Amino acid sequence: MSALRFSILFLRVWVILACSVVLPREGFCQRWVTQEKMDKLEIFGEVQLNADVIQQQLNSVRAELKSRLQIDGSNATVQVVVFSSRNSYRSYIGQQIPEAANRRAIFYKNGELYQIYTFRHSDLLTDLRHEYTHALLHQSLPFVPLWIDEGLAEYFEEIPAARSGSSRLRAMRWKCRTGWKPGLSDLERIPDAASMDSDDYRNSWAWVHYLIHESDASRSQLTGYLAAISAGEAPGRFSEWVTQHDPPVLSRVGSYFRRFRFSLR
Numbered sequence: 001m002s003a004l005r006f007s008i009l010f011l012r013v014w015v016i017l018a019c020s021v022v023l024p025r026e027g028f029c030q031r032w033v034t035q036e037k038m039d040k041l042e043i044f045g046e047v048q049l050n051a052d053v054i055q056q057q058l059n060s061v062r063a064e065l066k067s068r069l070q071i072d073g074s075n076a077t078v079q080v081v082v083f084s085s086r087n088s089y090r091s092y093i094g095q096q097i098p099e100a101a102n103r104r105a106i107f108y109k110n111g112e113l114y115q116i117y118t119f120r121h122s123d124l125l126t127d128l129r130h131e132y133t134h135a136l137l138h139q140s141l142p143f144v145p146l147w148i149d150e151g152l153a154e155y156f157e158e159i160p161a162a163r164s165g166s167s168r169l170r171a172m173r174w175k176c177r178t179g180w181k182p183g184l185s186d187l188e189r190i191p192d193a194a195s196m197d198s199d200d201y202r203n204s205w206a207w208v209h210y211l212i213h214e215s216d217a218s219r220s221q222l223t224g225y226l227a228a229i230s231a232g233e234a235p236g237r238f239s240e241w242v243t244q245h246d247p248p249v250l251s252r253v254g255s256y257f258r259r260f261r262f263s264l265r
């Protein structure tokens with residue numbers, strides 16, 4: 001999409017949001033049954049939501065991003081908007097952003113405004129954790145390589161206790177037994193999120209999982225790369241970064257999953 005069309009599109013979306021979320025006005029905003037301001041979160045719901053549970057989940061994502069990757073987020077507020085149904089969500093935002101209509105949740109950034117849109121469904125907390133990871137990454141870094149953005153969001157969407165039972169983990173372990181391994185350069189060449197299929201999401205998750213858990217050496221490559229981006233450097237592609245710093249890290253991903261013993265630390 002051209003920059004001009006995108007700007008117009010975003011402006012139209014922004015006007016709608018400004019009327020109903022950012023600048024709530026009497027009568028205009030009676031659709032929000034839940035409306036809570038909690039520290040760095042604002043939660044709006046067309047239905048009654050347990051805002052404490054949402055805050056607890058999102059705070060745990062924030063804490064884990066900090067402890068594992070030294071990603072801090074910022075003090076900017078993240079607005080979470082939960083519609084009562086897919087239809088309500090689609091009618092509110094789908095006309096403005098058609099590509100969002102087929103998704104269960106989206107994250108938007110406009111300057112210092114960070115917003116998550118979704119609707120009530122059985123995996124709501126998982127999707128909120130996913131989109132909130134995007135929000136914190138984009139608060140912390142001037143740019144986020146696509147596969148790292150989606151890989152981390154896929155990783156942190158699962159609560160820690162569920163990760164050792166992840167179906168993705170079993171699938172990756174099985175596939176890597178054949179000698180296959182997820183291709184990093186393939187992921188680095190994906191131009192945009194719309195071009196990603198489910199295998200790309202899984203492989204991005206796999207690389208992130210491997211880098212976080214395999215060893216201090218693998219994790220330090222990821223944290224070092226993210227720190228370089230945060231510092232305003234232009235570190236190039238991650239594969240280039242690792243080639244310069246610790247090349248063997250690029251070759252162990254297959255054996256990591258092949259030997260995986262379900263003891264995450």
Ligand SMILES: [Zn+2]
Pocket residue numbers: 130134149150153
């Ligand atoms: Zn995502």
